[in-house]
Amino acid sequence: MFQQLDAPAKDPILSLTVAYREDAREDKLDLGIGVYRDSQGHTPVMQAVRSAALTLADQQDSKGYVGLAGNERFNDLMSQFLLAGTSALARSATIQTPGASGALRMLGELIAYAKPNATVWISRPSYVNHQPVMEACGLEVREYPYFDPDTKLVNEAAMLESLRQLGPDDVLLLHGCCHNPTGADISMATWQAIADLAEQQGFVPFVDLAYQGFGDNLDADAAGLRLLAERLPEVLVAVSCSKNFGLYRERTGAAIVIGATQADALRGKGHMQRIARATYTMPPDHGAAIVAMILENDALKQQWLDELQAMQARIQRLRQQLVAEFRSASDSHRFDYFAEHRGMFSVTGLSAEQTQQLSAEQGVYVVGGGRVNVAGLSEDRIGKLVSAFLAVGA
Ligand SMILES: Cc1ncc(COP(=O)(O)O)c(C=O)c1O
Incomplete structure (x- = not known):
């Protein structure tokens, strides 16, 4: 063979x-x-991670399976952490995934199931795994202009001009902050312009947030995502805890579906659970349990x-x-x-x-x-x- x-x-x-x-x-x-x-x-x-891990080792009384969506306490805390203060929180649903990589795959599979002919647009250049993951889901991938090699900044005018061709069959993959590989991020004015275009043209933004807290601060780094989430009926979010919790090898992340209604989002979640069942069944718990313990304990x-x-x-x-x-x-x-x-x-x-x-x-x-x-x-x-x-x- x-x-x-x-x-x-x-x-x-x-x-x-x-x-x-x-x-x-x-x-x-x-x-x-x-x-x-x-x-x-x-x-x-990180010290907070070490403390939480020690407490966990002491208090955890079972290694029994968790559900297909992983640690639901983690899921609630992550969506609150990211979307609190926006109308999107009440119409979102989350699954825990093996890192943001797992979230990208689950969300890509969800797009492919909901809209098999969708095209996913990624920045030129983008995170090295965006194209392979989306293509592995059977999706077409195209690029929009992003980095200007002369200024080493984003060519926001060229980017926005290119996005004018997107419509309801398109998904726009954006880096929430700290663009990988370039380091060049879009301004709030451009996030605003993207929200306007998505509203007018009906494409769905898909935000990959792998470095929240590494750019300016936690709130500023999520500001673009929150703006889209507040204004648009549908947004997809892949979140990583690898960098900001230093949990790389624990494979901790989340896939969030924001829908026009909570029922829509829950349908998306249900399908991601079905897809996860046929992939890895459920994500590893250790990292998610640590993150949940940190987020709900004031001192940690x-x-x-x-x-x-x-x-x-x-x-x-x-x-x-x-x-x-x-x-x-x-x-x-x-x-x-x-x-x-x-x-x-x-x-x-x-x-x-x-x-x-x-x-x-x-x-x-x-x-x-x-x-x-x-x-x-x-x-x-x-x-x-x-x-x-x-x-x-x-
Ligand atoms: C933009 C982006 N998305 C996703 C990932 C994957 O992160 P994780 O380790 O959580 O799977 C990375 C990791 O380098 C990344 O840079």
């Missing part, structure tokens, strides 16, 4: 990790895979908020330092975009050749297209990154 199989394509980001591991140079620098690192280069377990929640805020502030500080060091080393302002970007990543526009040179000659590993994980840097390695970039002609 397996002899005639062709060799599977390697995941570009995961293969970068292997190449980095095999590099013997002591001063090598891994800015590839998307995890937050502290100044010691560790991806820490405050501790988590403080830790998250410290991570956000550290990323912003690294961005400012990068700009300062680039300015003095290059005697130019051409790297100022690092401070305009939000979240873990920035696309730098390095060519494939420069990216290759960067790893081969400088021992600095970044993703194709020149995506740098700023949150993978430590303060004492900024100089290394700056000199490596200038050495390859960035």
